[in-house]
Amino acid sequence: MRIGELARRTGVSERSLRYYEKQGMLFAERTPGGHREYPEAAVDRVIRIQELFAAGLGSEKIVQLLPCMRDTDGGPSAVATPKLVGDLTAERARIDRMIADLVRSRDTLDEVIEAARLS
Amino acid sequence: MRIGELARRTGVSERSLRYYEKQGMLFAERTPGGHREYPEAAVDRVIRIQELFAAGLGSEKIVQLLPCMRDTDGGPSAVATPKLVGDLTAERARIDRMIADLVRSRDTLDEVIEAARLS
DNA sequence: CTAGAACCTGACACTGATGTCAGATTCAAG
DNA sequence: CTTGAATCTGACATCAGTGTCAGGTTCTAG
Numbered sequence: 001m002r003i004g005e006l007a008r009r010t011g012v013s014e015r016s017l018r019y020y021e022k023q024g025m026l027f028a029e030r031t032p033g034g035h036r037e038y039p040e041a042a043v044d045r046v047i048r049i050q051e052l053f054a055a056g057l058g059s060e061k062i063v064q065l066l067p068c069m070r071d072t073d074g075g076p077s078a079v080a081t082p083k084l085v086g087d088l089t090a091e092r093a094r095i096d097r098m099i100a101d102l103v104r105s106r107d108t109l110d111e112v113i114e115a116a117r118l119s
Numbered sequence: 120m121r122i123g124e125l126a127r128r129t130g131v132s133e134r135s136l137r138y139y140e141k142q143g144m145l146f147a148e149r150t151p152g153g154h155r156e157y158p159e160a161a162v163d164r165v166i167r168i169q170e171l172f173a174a175g176l177g178s179e180k181i182v183q184l185l186p187c188m189r190d191t192d193g194g195p196s197a198v199a200t201p202k203l204v205g206d207l208t209a210e211r212a213r214i215d216r217m218i219a220d221l222v223r224s225r226d227t228l229d230e231v232i233e234a235a236r237l238s
Numbered sequence: 239c240t241a242g243a244a245c246c247t248g249a250c251a252c253t254g255a256t257g258t259c260a261g262a263t264t265c266a267a268g
Numbered sequence: 269c270t271t272g273a274a275t276c277t278g279a280c281a282t283c284a285g286t287g288t289c290a291g292g293t294t295c296t297a298g
Contacts, residue, residue: 002265002274002275003274003275003276004273004274004275013256013257014275015255015256015257015258016255016256016257018276018277019254019255019256031264031265032264033263033264033265033275033276034263034264034275034276034277035263035264035265035274035275035276036275036276048227051220051223051224051227052224052227053254053255054217054220054221054224055220055221055224055225057224058254059254059255065227065228065231068231068234068235069227069230069231070230077234079234079235079238080231080232080234080235081235082235084235085231085232085235085236088228088231088232089232091228092225092228092229092232095221095224095225095228096225098173098221099218099221099222099225101170101173101174102173102174102214102217102218102221103218104170105170105171105173105174105176105214106174106211106214106215106218108167108170108171108184108188109184109207109210109211109214110211111188111189112184112187112188112199112204112207113199113204113207113208113211115187115189115196115198115199116187116198116199116200116201116203116204117204119198121244121245121295122244122245123243123244123245132286132287133245134285134286134287134288135285135286135287137246137247138284138285138286150294150295151294152245152246152293152294152295153245153246153247153293153294154244154245154246154293154294154295155245155246172284172285177284178284178285
């Protein structure tokens, strides 16, 4: 599929898709005229990328991580190096803290919302 | 306490504390010479602010939200306006989605880490 | 009183993903 | 072939919180 359809199906702007490619997170064949042609699997990959961004991972980490994930392009996954495993473990801990923070903030909002409802 | 101690105790830079004040999220008395003097409750407040930032709330929302929270300065809380309640409800939904995303990303990391451990 | 630590304001830079615009090219349908 | 939609590249702007530096003032211990 081409970039417009991929953008529509993922909710990610064409601008961002080109950016992902420049960062090495996303790849596309090219038509003879130079237009990008994406495989079906690109949809899943873009969604994964978005989730990882939302989790606070940077492009660089994602680039290293992607080939180690399954379900990206069906091909055999690479295995993370010990260094990468260390990094990812740290990221995991960070994500855990982030989730805990979010839960606290959600509770805070709930309190305020509930207090208003009761008034 | 003064700004250095508050920064040390909260882990937030002095720069950021001054920024919070300029945005109207944090208040301080001033010594005759102009130095900031914070009450003990500022520690909790700063931590709350950080959590809300981490949850994706902007300064403006936080400013509106803070007077409606309890445990900020012990004083009687204001009650959120209907408009604010609507905004906060939307933020709450966003936080829920964010948590779900984070859990998925954490699972992704776990898979990669586990695959490496098994190899 | 004095020295050094702590603090003040203000300004500029950065980060990193995304928006947006311009001008040119390609694609696909009539 | 023609035309309009879609795509291309490249550049500049934005956001919001934070880092950092400069030059000056205040505080506090000796």
